[in-house]
Amino acid sequence: MPKSVLELFNQKEVLNYLKERKFPAMMGEELFPEVKKQSLEFEMLTNASKTPVIASVHGFDTESEIGQREAEKKAIELALIKRKMQLKEKEIIALESPRNDAERQALMKDVYNDFDNLVESVRARIEKMRMDVIANGVITLDENGLSASIDYGVPTENKATNVDWSSTTANPINDMITWANRLDQMPGRVITSNTILAKILSNKNVTNALFGKDTTRLASVGELNTYLESLGLPKIYTYDKKYRKLEANGTYTKHRYFPEDKFVMLPSETLGETVYGPTAEEIRLQRDPSVDVRTVGKIFACMYEEGKDPVSTWEKAVATALPALSCAEDIFQAKINIG
Numbered sequence: 001m002p003k004s005v006l007e008l009f010n011q012k013e014v015l016n017y018l019k020e021r022k023f024p025a026m027m028g029e030e031l032f033p034e035v036k037k038q039s040l041e042f043e044m045l046t047n048a049s050k051t052p053v054i055a056s057v058h059g060f061d062t063e064s065e066i067g068q069r070e071a072e073k074k075a076i077e078l079a080l081i082k083r084k085m086q087l088k089e090k091e092i093i094a095l096e097s098p099r100n101d102a103e104r105q106a107l108m109k110d111v112y113n114d115f116d117n118l119v120e121s122v123r124a125r126i127e128k129m130r131m132d133v134i135a136n137g138v139i140t141l142d143e144n145g146l147s148a149s150i151d152y153g154v155p156t157e158n159k160a161t162n163v164d165w166s167s168t169t170a171n172p173i174n175d176m177i178t179w180a181n182r183l184d185q186m187p188g189r190v191i192t193s194n195t196i197l198a199k200i201l202s203n204k205n206v207t208n209a210l211f212g213k214d215t216t217r218l219a220s221v222g223e224l225n226t227y228l229e230s231l232g233l234p235k236i237y238t239y240d241k242k243y244r245k246l247e248a249n250g251t252y253t254k255h256r257y258f259p260e261d262k263f264v265m266l267p268s269e270t271l272g273e274t275v276y277g278p279t280a281e282e283i284r285l286q287r288d289p290s291v292d293v294r295t296v297g298k299i300f301a302c303m304y305e306e307g308k309d310p311v312s313t314w315e316k317a318v319a320t321a322l323p324a325l326s327c328a329e330d331i332f333q334a335k336i337n338i339g
Contacts (some may be wrong), residue, residue: 005087005095005313009111009303011285015295017112027191027239028130031266031321032274036298040078040277040320074152078277079129079141082318085114087303089311090156090199111315115301118317122299124243124257125275130323131239131257134191134264134271139305139323152325157182160334163194163263171205172202176233179265179332187332188268190236193260196336197238200224234265265332272327277320 087095091107098104132139137154141147160179165172180187200206201219210227211217219227225235238259247253276298286293299319306312 003096005092006303006305008095008108009010009315011288011291011302014115014301014303015096015291017115018297018299018301019295020118021116021119021285023116023120026123026241028127028134028323030272030280031134033131033270034274034276036276037276041076063200076322076324077300078275078320078322080279080320081122081125082316083118084314084316085118087111087315088314091311092215092311098288107111109305114315115317118315119299119301122317122319126319126321126323128243129321131259133323133325134266134331135259135262135333137325137328137331150322153328154331154333155329158329158332160332161164162337163201164337165199166337168204170203170204172200173206173228173231173233175334176228176242176265177231179334180233183265183332185267185330186232187234187265187330189234189266190263191239191258191266192236192263192336193256193258194238195260195338196263197221197236199336199338201234205282228280234268261336262339263334263336267327267330269327271331272325275322275324279318279320281316281318 041190095104095107095111098107100144129139133152137152137159139150139152141149160175163175164170165175176190200223201224206224207215207217207219210219210223221236238255240260241258242254242256244252244254279300281301281302282293282296285291285296298321299317301315301317303313306314
C-alpha cells in the first residue's frame with residue numbers, strides 16, 4: 001500500500017536523520033559551546049568582574065570588612081527562531097505515487113535537503129547573534145514585528161571608534177598594546193576581517209617594525225602573528241563567512257556574520273554558552289508515546305499538514321536559543337575606518 005508523505009517523513013524518521021546529520025562547524029560554536037536547557041529563560045550575570053577586590057588588614061578582635069556582591073542577575077528569555085518550506089501539490093503526488101522506488105528515493109532526498117536547509121537557516125541566525133555579541137556587545141532583534149535589544153554589558157572604556165589605520169602616522173601595533181593594557185587580563189585572540197588584516201599588513205609602521213626602516217617587504221599573516229606573540233599580544237584570526245537573507249520583494253541579499261570594520265580582542269578561553277531551550281513543538285511531542293523525546297536535538301524539525309484547499313504540507317525547523325556571555329569586561333571592541 002502506498003505510503004503517505006507523513007508516513008514517509010514521520011517524526012521518528014526526521015529526528016533520527018537529524019541526529020546523525022553533521023553540519024559544518026561555525027566559529028561561534030567554538031567560542032560559545034552549545035548547551036540544552038529545559039527552560040525558556042536563563043539568568044545572566046551582569047556587572048561581574050573577575051579582578052579580585054582586595055581585602056583589608058585588621059587588628060585582632062575587630063569586625064571584618066563587609067564585602068558586597070557586584071554582579072547582578074538578569075533574566076533573559078530565549079529567542080524563538082523558525083523557518084518553514086511548503087511541499088507543493090505536485091511534489092506530494094510524486095512522492096506518494098512514484099513510478100518506481102528509485103524515483104521515490106530521489107524525491108525523498110530532495111525533502112531531506114529541504115530539512116538541511118531549514119536547519120542551516122536556524123543555525124545561521126544563531127551564529128549571527130553570537131557574532132553580534134562579540135563585535136558589538138549587543139543583540140538587536142528587529143524582524144517579523146519583534147523589536148528588542150539585549151545589552152551584554154561590555155564596558156564603554158573597552159570600546160574604540162573611528163580608528164584610522166590608513167594614515168601614514170597610524171600605528172596599529174601601538175594601538176593593540178594600548179587596548180590590551182586597558183583590559184584586566186591580557187587577551188588571547190583577535191577576531192577581525194580580511195579587510196582590516198590587509199590594512200595592518202600593509203601599514204608602513206608595521207612593516208618597519210617587522211623588517212626594519214624603509215623596507216619594501218609586505219608582511220605575511222604568519223610573520224605578523226609571530227611578531228605580535230613576541231610582544232605578548234594575541235594572534236589575529238579572520239572571519240568573513242556570509243549568509244543570505246530573503247527580502248520582502250523575493251530577492252536575496254548577502255550579509256556578513258562578523259562586521260567588516262571590527263577588530264575585537266577576546267580571552268583565550270570560551271566566552272560563554274549558546275543556550276538552547278524547549279520549543280512548543282517539542283513539548284507537544286511528549287504526548288506521542290511512539291517517539292522518544294530524548295532524541296530531540298537542539299533544533300527541532302518536523303513535517304505537518306495544514307489545510308485541504310489547496311492541500312498544504314509543510315517542512316519546518318525551529319529552536320529557542322540565545323548566546324550567554326560570561327566575560328564582558330575582558331573584551332575590547334574597535335571600529336576601524338574602512339572607507
